[in-house]
Amino acid sequence: MGAFDPYVAADRRYEGVPYRRVGESGLKLPAVSLGLWHNFGDDKPLQTQRDILRRAFDLGVNHFDLANNYGPPPGSAERNFGTLLAEDFRPYRDELIISSKAGWDMWPGPYGFGGSRKYLLASLDQSLGRMGLDYVDVFYSHRPDPETPLEETMGALHHAVTSGKALHVGISSYSAELTARAQEIMRDLGTPLLIHQPSYSMLNRWVERPDPAGGAEAPSLLRTTAAEGMGVIAFSPLAQGLLTNRYLGGVPEDSRAAAGKSLSSGMLSQENLMRVRGLADLAAARGQTLAQMAIAWVLRTPAVTSALIGASSVAQLEDSVGAVANLDFSDAELAAIDEFAVDGGVNIWWGATESTS
Numbered sequence: 001m002g003a004f005d006p007y008v009a010a011d012r013r014y015e016g017v018p019y020r021r022v023g024e025s026g027l028k029l030p031a032v033s034l035g036l037w038h039n040f041g042d043d044k045p046l047q048t049q050r051d052i053l054r055r056a057f058d059l060g061v062n063h064f065d066l067a068n069n070y071g072p073p074p075g076s077a078e079r080n081f082g083t084l085l086a087e088d089f090r091p092y093r094d095e096l097i098i099s100s101k102a103g104w105d106m107w108p109g110p111y112g113f114g115g116s117r118k119y120l121l122a123s124l125d126q127s128l129g130r131m132g133l134d135y136v137d138v139f140y141s142h143r144p145d146p147e148t149p150l151e152e153t154m155g156a157l158h159h160a161v162t163s164g165k166a167l168h169v170g171i172s173s174y175s176a177e178l179t180a181r182a183q184e185i186m187r188d189l190g191t192p193l194l195i196h197q198p199s200y201s202m203l204n205r206w207v208e209r210p211d212p213a214g215g216a217e218a219p220s221l222l223r224t225t226a227a228e229g230m231g232v233i234a235f236s237p238l239a240q241g242l243l244t245n246r247y248l249g250g251v252p253e254d255s256r257a258a259a260g261k262s263l264s265s266g267m268l269s270q271e272n273l274m275r276v277r278g279l280a281d282l283a284a285a286r287g288q289t290l291a292q293m294a295i296a297w298v299l300r301t302p303a304v305t306s307a308l309i310g311a312s313s314v315a316q317l318e319d320s321v322g323a324v325a326n327l328d329f330s331d332a333e334l335a336a337i338d339e340f341a342v343d344g345g346v347n348i349w350w351g352a353t354e355s356t357s
Contacts (some may be wrong), residue, residue: 018031025229029233029306030061033064033233033308036066036070039311055314056311061321062096064098065099065235066081066100066127067104068123075106085133097137103145114147136165137168138167139170141153157191168195175221176218176219177211178353179228179230195230196230198232199236201243207221231306232303238309240346245290247276248280276290279337287326291323296324
């Protein structure tokens with residue numbers, strides 16, 4: 001399919017992937033969503049990006065997740081997505097869920113990062129301009145900012161909705177305690193938080209544990225989001241690619257680890273590789289690839305609405321979306337997985353969950 005071939009979406013695109021309601025809202029997301037964190041910057045051919053996005057939508061993946069700083073360079077993923085949206089997906093805009101975020105470094109100076117009202121709202125305007133959109137379906141505070149009052153950050157999210165630039169708002173990488181505080185603020189403002197986007201995988205299970213700030217009896221993040229009526233979309237369910245077959249025989253030259261993209265060589269410890277091999281054997285016994293089982297595993301709990309995947313090729317996308325063919329686990333399978341599914345030091349976002357003012 002060439003760059004200028006007109007795109008017509010598959011007629012049966014909603015028949016393959018189940019959709020789940022986001023918390024207590026009326027919004028539904030596909031069980032597998034596509035993130036544009038990697039592979040959609042200027043270092044990747046635009047035609048490859050086009051092929052992945054077209055195939056994703058044809059498979060029923062109608063949620064595309066971005067952030068202001070996705071690239072490289074920062075902003076290029078949104079700009080490239082905007083180009084493809086205009087050329088291929090504009091007729092389908094009302095079928096799409098498009099999200100973006102702000103919080104990490106984006107431009108120089110004190111207002112190019114963090115959770116200030118000035119940064120979040122300026123970034124949202126820039127994101128809309130790059131993508132050629134009037135609004136996003138979800139806008140996130142990408143991380144808590146300990147130097148900005150939580151009330152200010154939440155007030156900016158509230159304004160994003162009341163100004164018509166976002167239909168819903170959410171948070172990412174907030175602790176359970178901060179999530180509850182943020183939701184209380186947002187409910188008082190009249191714009192409840194819709195969704196939380198945490199890292200979560202078989203090698204990164206922090207969302208299941210009691211919040212360290214509250215002691216052993218404190219609720220976990222998953223319990224908190226459920227109590228607060230929020231959905232959860234889990235990012236990095238493949239532990240930055242570690243929960244695939246790619247690293248069982250070494251570090252491929254074209255892998256994230258080789259490129260230094262969010263998976264350092266230190267994460268490829270012998271202990272982690274032993275766990276990955278054990279999990280790969282269990283996946284094979286289920287008739288799945290390791291990636292498919294890893295995605296199905298984070299979706300095993302109703303608290304998780306969607307698994308957010310990346311894809312560098314159509315084949316990788318198809319493999320990941322294939323997880324929905326087998327989302328059920330027996331008690332014996334879950335017990336066997338627990339033998340290997342322990343924290344592997346891959347949560348590079350842990351510091352971002354710490355308390356804010």
